[in-house]
Amino acid sequence: MKALAARRRNPIVATLLLFVALLGVGGVYAVATSAAPAEAVATADQTAIDEGKRLYLEGCSSCHGLNAQGTATGPTLIGVGAASVHFQVSTGRMPMAAPGAQAPVKPVDYSEADVAAMAAYIASLAPGPAIPTAEQLDYTDADIAEGGVLFRINCAQCHQAAGGGGALTQGKHAPSLMSSSAQEIYEAMLTGPQNMPVFADTTLPVEDKQAIIAYIKDLQEAESPGGIALGRIGPVAEGLFLWAGVIAVFIGIAVWIGIKAR
Amino acid sequence: MSEITTRDSGSLPDHGHGAPEGTNPDDLARPLYEGPGALPAADIPHRPRRSDIDPKAARRAERQVAALFVLAMLMFILFVVGYIAISPFTEVYVPVFGLIGAQNFVLGLTLGLGIFCIGAGAIQWAKKLMPDVEVVQERHPLRSTPHEDAEALDQYERGKEESGFGQYRIIRRTLIGAMALLPIPLIVLLRDLWSPKDGSFGPSPVELLSTTAWVEGMPVVTDGTYVKLRPEDIPVGGLVSALPENIMEIQEAEHNLNARGKAAIILVRMEPDEIRAQQGDGWDYQGILAYSKICTHVGCPIALYEHRTHHLLCPCHQSTFDLADAGNVVFGPAARRMPQLPIGVNEEGFLVAKAPFAEPVGPSFWERG
Numbered sequence: 001m002k003a004l005a006a007r008r009r010n011p012i013v014a015t016l017l018l019f020v021a022l023l024g025v026g027g028v029y030a031v032a033t034s035a036a037p038a039e040a041v042a043t044a045d046q047t048a049i050d051e052g053k054r055l056y057l058e059g060c061s062s063c064h065g066l067n068a069q070g071t072a073t074g075p076t077l078i079g080v081g082a083a084s085v086h087f088q089v090s091t092g093r094m095p096m097a098a099p100g101a102q103a104p105v106k107p108v109d110y111s112e113a114d115v116a117a118m119a120a121y122i123a124s125l126a127p128g129p130a131i132p133t134a135e136q137l138d139y140t141d142a143d144i145a146e147g148g149v150l151f152r153i154n155c156a157q158c159h160q161a162a163g164g165g166g167a168l169t170q171g172k173h174a175p176s177l178m179s180s181s182a183q184e185i186y187e188a189m190l191t192g193p194q195n196m197p198v199f200a201d202t203t204l205p206v207e208d209k210q211a212i213i214a215y216i217k218d219l220q221e222a223e224s225p226g227g228i229a230l231g232r233i234g235p236v237a238e239g240l241f242l243w244a245g246v247i248a249v250f251i252g253i254a255v256w257i258g259i260k261a262r
Numbered sequence: 263m264s265e266i267t268t269r270d271s272g273s274l275p276d277h278g279h280g281a282p283e284g285t286n287p288d289d290l291a292r293p294l295y296e297g298p299g300a301l302p303a304a305d306i307p308h309r310p311r312r313s314d315i316d317p318k319a320a321r322r323a324e325r326q327v328a329a330l331f332v333l334a335m336l337m338f339i340l341f342v343v344g345y346i347a348i349s350p351f352t353e354v355y356v357p358v359f360g361l362i363g364a365q366n367f368v369l370g371l372t373l374g375l376g377i378f379c380i381g382a383g384a385i386q387w388a389k390k391l392m393p394d395v396e397v398v399q400e401r402h403p404l405r406s407t408p409h410e411d412a413e414a415l416d417q418y419e420r421g422k423e424e425s426g427f428g429q430y431r432i433i434r435r436t437l438i439g440a441m442a443l444l445p446i447p448l449i450v451l452l453r454d455l456w457s458p459k460d461g462s463f464g465p466s467p468v469e470l471l472s473t474t475a476w477v478e479g480m481p482v483v484t485d486g487t488y489v490k491l492r493p494e495d496i497p498v499g500g501l502v503s504a505l506p507e508n509i510m511e512i513q514e515a516e517h518n519l520n521a522r523g524k525a526a527i528i529l530v531r532m533e534p535d536e537i538r539a540q541q542g543d544g545w546d547y548q549g550i551l552a553y554s555k556i557c558t559h560v561g562c563p564i565a566l567y568e569h570r571t572h573h574l575l576c577p578c579h580q581s582t583f584d585l586a587d588a589g590n591v592v593f594g595p596a597a598r599r600m601p602q603l604p605i606g607v608n609e610e611g612f613l614v615a616k617a618p619f620a621e622p623v624g625p626s627f628w629e630r631g
Contacts, residue, residue: 153503154501154565157564157577158565158566166577168566192569195568198499198500203500229360
């Protein structure tokens with residue numbers, strides 16, 4: 001120790017000390033910065049989950065239960081996944097305004113962040129279908145013709161061959177797809193909202209879903225060269241229109257021809 | 263405008279051609295109609311039109327008719343202008359009709375209105391300005407006169423004699439033979455209806471309607487993409503339209519879609535405790551049920567499956583089947599439950615049929631009882 005004490009005033013010591021101090025600060029900083037993002041994300045996640053839980057308890061728990069376990073009036077949400085929450089809430093279907101055969105689409109009460117928070121909360125309860133990524137929703141290279149075949153096999157029975165929607169049993173209906181976004185279509189196939197069956201990635205892979213979306217998007221953009229589309233259900237609607245509408249005009253003309261002039 | 267009254271000549275009252283009673287003697291504008299086969303009707307009260315009495319009204323009617331014809335001319339000119347001036351690719355928004363081709367719209371509108379104006383002008387002309395008189399048109403009796411009857415009979419007798427039908431015996435007999443055999447081809451075409459049961463005439467229609475491509479061990483593939491399925495591929499609440507694995511081979515061999523039409527099925531998966539009844543013990547595989555896709559009413563393909571109610575709805579006539587309750591009919595005109603296909607997995611873990619359909623799929627038919 002004596003030898004050390006004797007040399008502490010040596011100019012080299014100062015340099016050495018500075019080097020050690022710099023190393024220490026740099027090391028601590030490096031450790032701190034590498035740990036911080038993970039912690040920050042975890043905190044952000046936890047914040048979103050807490051916020052989502054708050055919104056859930058306010059808006060959803062009266063039907064789905066305080067722990068999302070489900071009640072007599074609403075199914076359990078454990079395991080439905082973030083995709084289901086996003087679909088139901090961002091289209092205004094949930095929360096329902098009143099019990100009924102089917103939740104109708106209505107103006108949305110929540111911001112995008114609110115929806116994401118609730119989705120995060122429900123997803124934190126149990127694993128379920130996640131919100132599709134931008135890559136999954138990219139249908140630009142998809143085969144529209146193949147999508148048409150798959151749509152007619154899997155979707156047209158309820159949503160009608162041109163996506164106009166149709167009636168189901170006891171007041172329920174399959175909605176029109178003419179204003180649906182790619183994300184809504186994808187999430188609906190993935191989660192099976194309300195009475196729609198689930199078309200999982202195992203039976204309808206991502207490329208097939210993209211093809212179906214491309215087909216629906218093509219239908220949405222398709223014009224109706226003749227004017228009124230009449231639901232695009234073909235000769236039945238057109239015939240009904242002629243019989244019910246145009247024949248009334250013809251009868252009017254026939255009456256005018258037959259009436260005696262005064 | 264003339265009013266034509268028809269009646270049997272037998273009941274026509276004899277009142278001659280004079281001015282009928284009950285008309286206004288001041289009606290000087292009334293024209294007389296003296297056409298053939300028509301008699302002024304005495305018992306229909308005549309009321310003169312305003313254009314018959316008032317020359318001003320008559321001139322107004324004249325102007326109206328002319329205006330309609332001028333409008334027609336204008337429309338035809340506009341048609342030509344529209345054809346030349348408007349590009350076939352221009353679109354225009356028309357209320358009610360929506361966004362439509364401007365040229366098509368103008369061409370249809372002008373041509374239609376032009377033709378309508380000619381017709382309306384002609385009708386207006388006839389109603390307001392042409393002679394206005396009630397007439398009776400006589401209708402001759404429907405029965406032929408005795409003279410016509412006699413002539414027809416006479417021609418028949420003469421034809422019989424001249425053809426020599428009674429005279430040439432061999433011609434008569436061969437003609438009768440030809441006529442007797444004429445129905446044979448028609449009956450042979452219907453031979454399917456009584457095919458012998460031993461199969462010597464090929465499969466009977468009953469057999470054709472009662473069998474499908476599903477046999478024991480036949481793997482299930484998705485419709486459209488023809489991929490074999492594992493039970494874990496189908497989530498609870500899932501729906502898959504499916505076919506037997508060899509469907510494309512059969513289709514290419516038979517050159518028709520009959521096999522596909524009969525073998526189409528849907529697979530649905532529910533929680534095993536949700537299944538209240540099945541058509542056979544253990545015909546599901548861990549809650550996966552396979553049912554025919556063909557409605558038992560008139561054979562529409564149906565896949566409108568509601569995964570919460572487990573109802574399968576036919577869009578054609580609203581027959582509803584409960585897939586959680588052995589496919590029984592819960593609503594609609596279908597008289598039979600939806601046939602169930604027993605399924606299991608093979609040693610490779612793929613879903614397969616455990617047996618063929620136990621009952622014919624699709625609509626009822628006579629011999630099914």
